[in-house]
Amino acid sequence: MHKDDQPEAAHGHAPGSACARCRQIKATHDEAARQGDIGTAEAMTATMGRHLRAAHS
Numbered sequence: 738m739h740k741d742d743q744p745e746a747a748h749g750h751a752p753g754s755a756c757a758r759c760r761q762i763k764a765t766h767d768e769a770a771r772q773g774d775i776g777t778a779e780a781m782t783a784t785m786g787r788h789l790r791a792a793h794s
């Protein structure tokens with residue numbers, strides 16, 4: 738028997754949600770922060786800000 742009572746899953750493109758690029762930027766930021774690379778972490782924060790405006794506005 739298969740499950741027939743699953744709620745419709747999110748389609749993954751809701752405005753404001755993280756896309757693949759968001760996840761890449763965040764992963765780079767988190768890795769830089771983990772390594773103490775503040776310069777790269779701050780650069781990723783700025784990159785994320787521009788990306789959000791460009792792709793999620």
Ligand SMILES: [Zn+2]
Pocket residue numbers: 754755756757758759760788789792793
């Ligand atoms: Zn994004």
